[in-house]
Amino acid sequence: MNSEPPEEPGEPRPPAPHGKPIGRRVLLGTIGLGALGVVAAPVLQRGLEGFLGAAADKDPTGLTGLLPNGGGFRYYSVTSSVPHKDATDYRLTVGGLVDRPKTYTLDDLRALPQTRLVKDVQCVTGWRVPDTPFEGVRLSRLLDLAGVRAKAGAVRFTCFDGAYSESLTLEQARRSDVLVALRMQDKDIGHAHGGPVRLYVAPMYFYKSAKWLSGITVTEDVKPGYWERLGYDVDAWVGKSNGRDDDPTS
Numbered sequence: 001m002n003s004e005p006p007e008e009p010g011e012p013r014p015p016a017p018h019g020k021p022i023g024r025r026v027l028l029g030t031i032g033l034g035a036l037g038v039v040a041a042p043v044l045q046r047g048l049e050g051f052l053g054a055a056a057d058k059d060p061t062g063l064t065g066l067l068p069n070g071g072g073f074r075y076y077s078v079t080s081s082v083p084h085k086d087a088t089d090y091r092l093t094v095g096g097l098v099d100r101p102k103t104y105t106l107d108d109l110r111a112l113p114q115t116r117l118v119k120d121v122q123c124v125t126g127w128r129v130p131d132t133p134f135e136g137v138r139l140s141r142l143l144d145l146a147g148v149r150a151k152a153g154a155v156r157f158t159c160f161d162g163a164y165s166e167s168l169t170l171e172q173a174r175r176s177d178v179l180v181a182l183r184m185q186d187k188d189i190g191h192a193h194g195g196p197v198r199l200y201v202a203p204m205y206f207y208k209s210a211k212w213l214s215g216i217t218v219t220e221d222v223k224p225g226y227w228e229r230l231g232y233d234v235d236a237w238v239g240k241s242n243g244r245d246d247d248p249t250s
Contacts, residue, residue, distance in 0.1 A: 078226060082161040082191070082212055090196050092180070096156070096218035099147035106196055109182060112137045117177055117202055120249045122238045124205040128246070134200045136181035140174040142216065154222040157199055158215035166199065166210040166225035167234070170218075177202035177250055180213065203250040204236040 087106040095101040115138050121129040143155070148170065155173040157166045172178070181189060181200040189195030194211025201208040207227045228234045233241040238249045 077161055077164075077211070079161045079163045084191050085160060085196055085212075087196070092197060092214060092216065094142055094146045094216045094218075096216075097149040097152040097220065098143075098218050099149065100145065102146060104142075106182075109137055109180065109197065112141065114182070115176075115179060117179065117200070119177070119202045120247075121206055122246050122249050124207060124232065124236070124242050124244065126244075126246075133184070133186050134179055134181045134202075135183035136179040136197075136200065138176060139178045139180055139199075139216075140176070142180060143170075143173065143218070146218070148218055151220055152218045154219045156215075156217045156219050156223050157210045157213060157225075158217070159210050159212040160214040161212050164210055164212070164226045165223070166208055167219075167222045167228075168201065168208070169222055172201075172235075175203070180216075181209075201236075203238060203248065205232075205238055205242065205244075207232060208236050 090106045092104045092109065093101070094104070114135050116133060116135045118131055118133045121132045139155070153170050155168050155170060157168075159165065168178070179200040179202075181198050182196065183189060184193055184195075184198075184200075189198055194209075194213070197213045199208070199210040199213050208225075210225075222234060224234055235241055238244075239246045240248075
């Protein structure tokens with residue numbers, strides 16, 4: 001799906017058999033390597049994330065998405081590749097049933113008041129990443145700036161991967177915990193996590209938080225998104241939809 005799929009739980013391992021006692025030198029060496037691993041882990045993790053992100057973008061099979069990534073997330077998209085965007089060429093259009101359509105650059109979005117939320121991210125497949133910070137512009141602010149017309153009832157989101165879409169009712173879109181997010185985990189959102197701008201719908205399953213956001217269109221009615229057309233619930237409240245009973249994320 002457009003949002004990151006789960007890390008699959010491993011099979012339980014049998015207890016290790018008892019062997020010969022290890023010597024003092026071996027023990028101290030093992031402890032030393034463990035300490036080195038703790039120090040080097042963040043650097044190695046960043047390198048792994050960068051490698052997987054680049055590899056996934058060029059992988060038409062989607063198999064790269066099976067490789068684990070830090071923090072419980074994985075690289076994945078519904079297309080074989082996704083263009084990279086940055087401050088020089090990123091654009092977000094807001095249109096449809098509004099009085100003042102507008103196209104935002106990344107700098108435009110950064111200049112607006114920012115909101116920070118820290119919530120659990122819950123995937124409909126069962127995995128959860130706790131206490132994940134997101135920062136960005138409240139969607140309600142962009143809708144207010146655009147001037148939503150009286151007959152509007154929903155908002156549709158499109159993405160620059162060319163395939164993914166999502167929708168919310170206008171009431172859902174105006175919630176204070178729905179962001180046009182520019183930062184995730186206290187850093188700018190990278191390409192592999194849907195950057196430079198993605199949707200973040202805190203109280204709903206993560207497939208509603210569309211990656212690589214490029215269009216916000218106000219409509220009369222909800223138009224089912226990519227996964228809803230394949231059977232997922234349109235109203236994707238965590239713990240209250242898709243047959244799941246997960247704890248709410250907000």
